[in-house]
Amino acid sequence: MIAQYIANGLLIGSLYACLAVGFSLIYGVLNIINVMHGSFVVLGAYVTIYCTLYLGVSPLIAAMIGCAVLFAFGYLVQRHLINEVVTAPIFISFTLTFGLDLLLNNAMIQAFTATPRSLILNYGSVTILGVSLSIARLGAMVLALVLTGLLYWLLRHSQMGRAIIAVRMDHYAARLLGIRVEHIYAITFGIGALMAAAAGAAMAVVFPITPLLSGVFLGKAFVICVLGGLGSVPGALVGGLALGLLESFGAVVFGSQWSTTVGFALMILVLVVRPSGLVGRKGFE
């Protein structure tokens, strides 16, 4: 029984990690809290669901289309709207993304209605060590982990990744070295949106998704990033897995209606005791 809770916790936790890592990246590099993140997750899920339904492509291809769409969307939003306020006080950028989120979310409710939709995949299930897991959910978990790992590798080893880290460390110096800072900002925002879309596609396998859930996803991203430490990939991974396990066991101990409260309460505790997060290291890889 405990093994089942651990398995469920890790499964949800890896989706959470994928959900939070894009949010964390945007925060780390642009110093912006992207309130639209929850809506990005929902939009990514919807693009994936609609592509499987109407284009008849396989879910994996559909998820890739979702990621590509959201990357382009994120790039454009950052390049043309948010770039104006990157250097403004945090309150300004925060409120701006909040305004954009209200707009995007209202548009999604009008376009897709608030009816929950999910990606129904019947691939059967497997039982390992007495723990029963659906193959579709395992696939979602693998997708989430692979993308998170890929992002980590990209930031450490690709030229683009090093440029992102350089901008994060010192954007004046990066500009002097010939890095196009505005372009890097937009790319970073695009990657953040892409990770949100991937998380959305994976989430759609596990829960029904509706635009009304965007606030919940945003809340999870907050909690995970604070738990693990804002602005790092390993931090998001640790925070995501921690929250997944916490919710899985918290539901047993306190009852499932308290799971959000337990997460937020823990977050406030971590904020106060250890603001740099559990992994706690400054700088991004």
Added chain:
Amino acid sequence: MNARPSITVVRAALALLLTGAVLAFGFSANNYLLQAGTTLAMSAVLCLAWNIVGGFMGYPSFATAAFFGLGAYIGGIAQDAGAWLGLAWLAAAAGGAVFAASLGSVLLGLRGHYFAIGTIAVVEVMREVANNWEGLTGGAVGINIPIVPGSPREVGIFFYLVMWGLAAITFALTAFIARSKFGFSLRCIRQNENAARMVGIDVFRAKCAAFILSGLIVSTAGSIYASMVAFIEPKDVFNVLLSIEIPVMVMLGGAGTIAGPLVGAILYIFLKEVVWVNFINFHTAILGIIIIAVIYVVPRGVLRLFQGPAWSKMSARLLRPSRADRAP
């Protein structure tokens, strides 16, 4: 000799004029306008209260809805237990202050994004608690509160006057703070907290005092709101949107000024009432557009638009607590 009237006379005349306008409006308006006027007064109170923490002190607080809901629930539960109206409001004020003191001592150590996230989390936690603690709060279905006796019109005018009374008190308090040593400390903290500490300001005490004052006022407004609508539910009074709307109103007018929150609230409520009724399905989208427009067009507030040469004397004196900037 100076032929122009002194600024004190101008201010007194302005205050009299405003009071007259508010009273005249209250007794002549129809029910819809009376409702809108009361909403405006409540928004003004919340804006002025937020401005103490968010404007003067420069801490991006999103805790407005937490205090508002707390006040509404304390007031509502007290009234349901048979407490007299004024007593219920006092209880809410005290509860708000105590909660602000305990919350502030924890959260005010955080800065920037972390403070913003922390305050938003508090709103979420409070809503969940109100939703789930059915024994005390009645859970997600909400609670009914005894209706104030009298005809709907009398009750409407009563709450209109109470809200404007609270707004007047809060405004006077803001004007007082802006000129006091306390207000000066808050502005120092906004500019550079470490430097403020270096020059001998008790930073922690000043921050806590501002947070408590703000929380107390917001809780009181929440309890008055609860008695007015006679029914509250968690998703209504612990609404994160309220936490965002209020700072946007203040920004619209001009954060960190005395008149800014008031002007911002008036403009925003007017805008909302005019636009909202025509696009009922798109109200959050319109709110979003207003926010985006404020940030791109008037990031420092509309009042500061009038700081051209012609306006500079007048607006500079009305807006900037100039003496206190130099003084203590």
